[in-house]
Amino acid sequence: MRTLSLLVLAVLITTNLFAQERGFVLKRRIAKDYVALIIGNSSYADAPLTNPVNDATDVAKTFSDMGFIVDKVLDADKETMAQAIARFSQKLYTAKAAVFYYAGHGVQVNGENYLIPIGKTPDTQISDESQVPYRAINAGEVLSAMEQAKVNFALVVLDACRNNPFKGSGSGRVPGLASINAPVGSLVMYATKAGSTASDGLSKRNSPFTTAFLKHIVTPGLDVNLLPSKITQTVGELTNGTQVSGTYIQLKSSFAFVPEITPDEEKLMKQAQLGNLKNLDAEMARKEAEAQRKKNEDDALMAKKQAEIDQLDRQIADLKTKTASGSSGSAESDLDMMLLFVKQKEAQKKELETLQKQAEERRIAREKELYGMKLKEYTDKNTKIDADIDKYKQIAGSEFGRDMAQAAWDNLLVKYGLTKGSVDQGDDYTLKGKANPAPEGVAVSGGTIAGLAIARINGGTFTMGSSGSSAQNNETPHTVSVGSFSMMRTEVTFDQYDAFCNATGRQKPSDSGWGRGNRPVINVSWNDANDYANWLSQKTGKTWRLPTEAEWEFAANGSAASTYSGSESIDAVGWYSSNSGNQTHPVGQKQPNGYGLFDMSGNVWEWCSDWYGDSYYGSSPSSNPQGPSSGSYRVSRGGSWNYRAEYCRVAFRDYNYPAFRYSGIGFRLVRVP
Numbered sequence: 265m266r267t268l269s270l271l272v273l274a275v276l277i278t279t280n281l282f283a284q285e286r287g288f289v290l291k292r293r294i295a296k297d298y299v300a301l302i303i304g305n306s307s308y309a310d311a312p313l314t315n316p317v318n319d320a321t322d323v324a325k326t327f328s329d330m331g332f333i334v335d336k337v338l339d340a341d342k343e344t345m346a347q348a349i350a351r352f353s354q355k356l357y358t359a360k361a362a363v364f365y366y367a368g369h370g371v372q373v374n375g376e377n378y379l380i381p382i383g384k385t386p387d388t389q390i391s392d393e394s395q396v397p398y399r400a401i402n403a404g405e406v407l408s409a410m411e412q413a414k415v416n417f418a419l420v421v422l423d424a425c426r427n428n429p430f431k432g433s434g435s436g437r438v439p440g441l442a443s444i445n446a447p448v449g450s451l452v453m454y455a456t457k458a459g460s461t462a463s464d465g466l467s468k469r470n471s472p473f474t475t476a477f478l479k480h481i482v483t484p485g486l487d488v489n490l491l492p493s494k495i496t497q498t499v500g501e502l503t504n505g506t507q508v509s510g511t512y513i514q515l516k517s518s519f520a521f522v523p524e525i526t527p528d529e530e531k532l533m534k535q536a537q538l539g540n541l542k543n544l545d546a547e548m549a550r551k552e553a554e555a556q557r558k559k560n561e562d563d564a565l566m567a568k569k570q571a572e573i574d575q576l577d578r579q580i581a582d583l584k585t586k587t588a589s590g591s592s593g594s595a596e597s598d599l600d601m602m603l604l605f606v607k608q609k610e611a612q613k614k615e616l617e618t619l620q621k622q623a624e625e626r627r628i629a630r631e632k633e634l635y636g637m638k639l640k641e642y643t644d645k646n647t648k649i650d651a652d653i654d655k656y657k658q659i660a661g662s663e664f665g666r667d668m669a670q671a672a673w674d675n676l677l678v679k680y681g682l683t684k685g686s687v688d689q690g691d692d693y694t695l696k697g698k699a700n701p702a703p704e705g706v707a708v709s710g711g712t713i714a715g716l717a718i719a720r721i722n723g724g725t726f727t728m729g730s731s732g733s734s735a736q737n738n739e740t741p742h743t744v745s746v747g748s749f750s751m752m753r754t755e756v757t758f759d760q761y762d763a764f765c766n767a768t769g770r771q772k773p774s775d776s777g778w779g780r781g782n783r784p785v786i787n788v789s790w791n792d793a794n795d796y797a798n799w800l801s802q803k804t805g806k807t808w809r810l811p812t813e814a815e816w817e818f819a820a821n822g823s824a825a826s827t828y829s830g831s832e833s834i835d836a837v838g839w840y841s842s843n844s845g846n847q848t849h850p851v852g853q854k855q856p857n858g859y860g861l862f863d864m865s866g867n868v869w870e871w872c873s874d875w876y877g878d879s880y881y882g883s884s885p886s887s888n889p890q891g892p893s894s895g896s897y898r899v900s901r902g903g904s905w906n907y908r909a910e911y912c913r914v915a916f917r918d919y920n921y922p923a924f925r926y927s928g929i930g931f932r933l934v935r936v937p
Contacts, residue, residue, distance in 0.1 A: 288523055292331025297360040300324070300332040301352040301406075305368030305382050307339045309389055316367035318908075319423060319474040323365050326478060330521055332363065341388060342381040345401050349409070356413035361519065363419045364406045367474065370424025370441055371396060377403040377441045379424060403441075411447035417519045418450040419488070423473050447514060451488055453477075453495070454510035472502040473509055485524025489515060562623035569619055573612045580605045645700045650774040650787075652676055653695070654926065660690070661924050690923050696771045717754070718935060719860045721819050723747040728817055729881055730915035732827070739915045740881040746818050746888055751811065752932040754851035754862045755784035755870060756796065764796050767803075776927040782850040784868045784930040790898040790922040793871045793931040800933070810873040811934045813899045813917070814889050820864040820902070820914045822857025827913055829864030829902070830857030834909040838866025844905035848927075864902055865912040868930035872899040876919035897921060904928035 292298045304320025306313045317338050324336040333355070337348045356362055369380035373393055378400035383389030390399050403422065410418040422441060441454055455473035470478065476498035480491060492511035499509050583601055656676050660669035674684045680699035687695045729741040758780035765772045773787040788796075790810075797808045811819070820829040830837045836855045839848070844866070852862045864870075874891025876899045891899065897919035903912030906928050910916065920929070 289329070289331035293333070295360075296333050297358055298330075298332045299352065299355045299359045299361075300327045300334045300363040300365065301337070301348055302327070302334060302363075302365045303337045303340060303345060303348065303368070303379075304366075305339055305380065307382055308369060308380070309383060310391075311369065313368065314910075315469070315471045315474070316423070318469045319367040319471055320365065322470060322478060323367075323421075323474065326482060327363060330482070332361075339382050341384050342399060342401060345379070345381050349401070349406060352406075353409040353413070356409055356415050359413070359415050361417045361419075362410060362413075362415045363421070364410075365419075365421040365423075366403075367423040367471070370403070370422060371400075372441050373397060377422070379403055379422075407447055407450070407452070410450060414449070416449055416516070417488070418447065420450060420452040421477065422453070423455040423471055423477075441510075449516045450512075450514050451491070452512040453492060455499075456507050456509060472499050472507060475502060476509075481521055484522045485520050486522075487518045487520060489513070489518060558626060559623075562619075562626060566616065566619050566623060569612070569616050573609070573616060576605065576608055576612060580609070646696065647774065647777075649680065649696055649699055652679065654787075657923070657925060661921050717752070718750040719753050720750050721748060721815075721859055723749070724818070726818055726821060726825070728814060728884075728915075730913070732915075734910045734913060735915065736917070738878050738881065738917050742881050742884060743886055744814050744818075744884065744889060745886060746812075746814050749811075749815060750935040751815075751819050751859075751861060752934075753856070753860055755868060755930050755932045756793075757782050757851055758785050761785040761788070761796060764799050768799060770795075773925070774927075776847075778847045782852075783848050784851055784863070786848060786868055786927050786930050787925045788930060789925045790871045790920075792925070793933075796931075797933050807936050808933045809936070810871055810931060812888070812890055813872045813874045813901065815934060816870065816872050816901050817914060819859060819861060820857065822859045822861065822864075824858050825914070828866075828909075829861065829914055830855055834865060834912055838863065838903070838912050839905050840866045840903060840912050841906055841908050846906065848905050865914065866903050866907075867905055868902075868928055869900040869904045869918060870902045871929065871931040872901055874899045876917070900929060 302320045302324040304316040304318075306315070306317040320336060320338060324334050328334045335348055335351060337344060340348070352362075352364065366379050371378055371380065371393075373396045376397075378396050379402075380390060380396075380400050381388070383399065388399060390396060403420075406420060410420070424441065455471065468475070473495070476495045479498060480486065480494040483494075486494070492509070492513070496509045496511070499507050583605065587602075653676065656669075656672045659665035659672045665672070670689060673689045677684055677687060677695065680695070682695070682698055687698060723746050725743060725745040727741050728744040729735070729739040731739075731741050758775060759782060762772055762780065764770065773785060773792070775783065776786060793810055797810060800806075800808045822830050826832050828834045828837050834840055835843055837857065838854055848867055851867070854862060854866075856862045857864060872891075874889075875893070875895030876897040877892040877895060880892055898921075900918045900920060901916070903909075903916065911918070
């Protein structure tokens with residue numbers, strides 16, 4: 265959730281959308297001549313790493329989105345790595361472009377570079393340098409395979425120059441990786457120059473090198489000959505100049521991972537988009553005309569039947585007149601005629617009722633079809649706008665994109681037919697209302713506030729922060745006292761938040777395609793959460809607000825402090841990256857903590873009221889701390905469905921801009937008194 269990775273995501277999303285529209289991705293996938301092997305090892309027994317599995321996952325998706333046939337291998341032992349390299353080597357002979365990426369521990373021994381597998385048994389783990397050649401993978405195997413296959417373009421990336429992973433190794437051991445002779449037609453990149461060590465990303469999702477790599481690899485038209493200098497510059501910025509990437513180039517020609525968009529291609533894409541809109545409008549008009557034609561047919565049929573009934577009524581009235589005056593004829597014939605008219609009237613009436621019922625059923629069916637089309641058009645456009653707004657937020661939320669935020673917002677307005685300055689920057693609700701007003705007949709139904717179950721939390725004194733092995737620099741343990749309060753047992757759900765939107769006419773946040781109902785509301789900012797709290801306070805006559813960071817951690821401890829909220833096992837209490845299936849889950853499905861609070865660890869990050877201060881714990885008041893008096897970021901706590909377990913710890917602290925929204929952040933409220 266760090267701002268640094270947001271720009272990377274924005275670039276990836278934008279580039280991948282363009283790539284799919286242009287079609288070169290499909291061509292590559294059909295030909296299967298762009299191949300990649302991506303390996304990430306994190307779970308070392310003696311020296312685990314924070315980022316490699318994340319790095320490999322993100323790099324694999326990036327190359328897959330660019331049309332590469334990707335083999336992704338995570339936390340692999342030597343046999344698994346060797347098998348993957350063998351599969352990769354076979355593909356090289358028909359490959360136009362090949363990429364090998366490795367993140368994990370790597371060392372040099374006697375001038376040779378080795379990639380360290382995950383030792384899953386004592387006899388496969390490495391504890392001494394002498395074991396490396398037998399229990400690790402020689403990086404030269406991949407280089408040799410590429411050289412023998414004579415791949416036209418080959419990229420080898422080793423984000424593997426981290427500190428010595430072996431316990432008991434001597435201090436005279438050479439750090440980092442050794443320099444190499446790159447095969448002809450290849451580009452070999454190290455996270456840091458030969459003989460140096462590189463940084464793991466610590467609390468960030470990706471290492472500095474992979475962050476830079478992901479940022480620049482997707483630049484349309486960027487020649488790979490220029491790629492190293494771009495990455496080196498960004499790595500330097502991310503590490504304050506302490507890390508310099510290493511590069512070995514033997515390229516035969518230029519190459520771009522994402523081809524540059526030509527003016528003709530851009531024109532065709534705009535024409536295609538306009539054509540799709542026109543086709544949709546034409547289909548809607550055709551359906552509406554067809555519906556009107558069928559309605560006219562039904563109306564004509566019922567009018568004809570009504571005319572027959574009217575004629576029968578006149579005959580009955582005439583018979584009544586003649587009978588009353590005694591001029592109708594014989595009594596017997598009059599009786600038969602009366603019975604005939606009665607039977608005819610009953611039959612005609614039933615026929616008319618049947619026609620009316622059938623016409624009404626057809627009308628309802630036609631309206632449902634038209635409503636469905638209108639609703640689909642409306643929701644599809646909302647989804648597209650949401651995706652573009654998300655790109656803007658990621659750009660604006662990044663330290664590298666702040667200076668482009670206004671330009672990105674103006675671009676967003678123009679894209680949806682609005683003029684620059686017509687909507688305040690960041691006001692996405694107004695933008696959506698103007699860019700995609702709900703069509704006639706498509707309305708949001710009313711709702712009620714569901715749930716709102718609360719738990720009473722009696723105040724007390726506790727040690728806030730952590731000194732455990734996973735503790736971060738901003739988690740300095742200190743003693744804090746908080747007063748009593750009540751807290752929602754679950755995160756605010758879509759049902760609850762949608763009731764607020766219905767009542768206020770506010771645009772509903774996207775559910776990212778996972779469903780609404782009892783799932784935690786997502787894509788809501790700190791500002792949104794406060795607006796909901798103010799509305800709920802007016803609605804209920806009680807005071808609701810976001811918890812302070814201290815209140816949140818006190819409640820998350822659940823009367824008995826543990827690593828995660830309610831357990832030492834994250835699987836028992838929370839949805840996180842390894843068990844969530846890459847989405848949120850309905851609230852209250854996991855085990856609650858001692859206060860009866862659900863999902864305090866995982867599912868979604870939860871906004872707190874405090875401004876964030878990285879070193880605030882050192883000066884925090886001991887009684888009911890409220891956070892710094894000002895700042896740029898607001899605190900969020902608890903981890904989410906797409907973060908690893910260590911981020912779901914009770915003590916872990918995160919933060920973001922108050923206007924930031926994304927699919928992994930929500931909130932819960934406290935009530936006072």
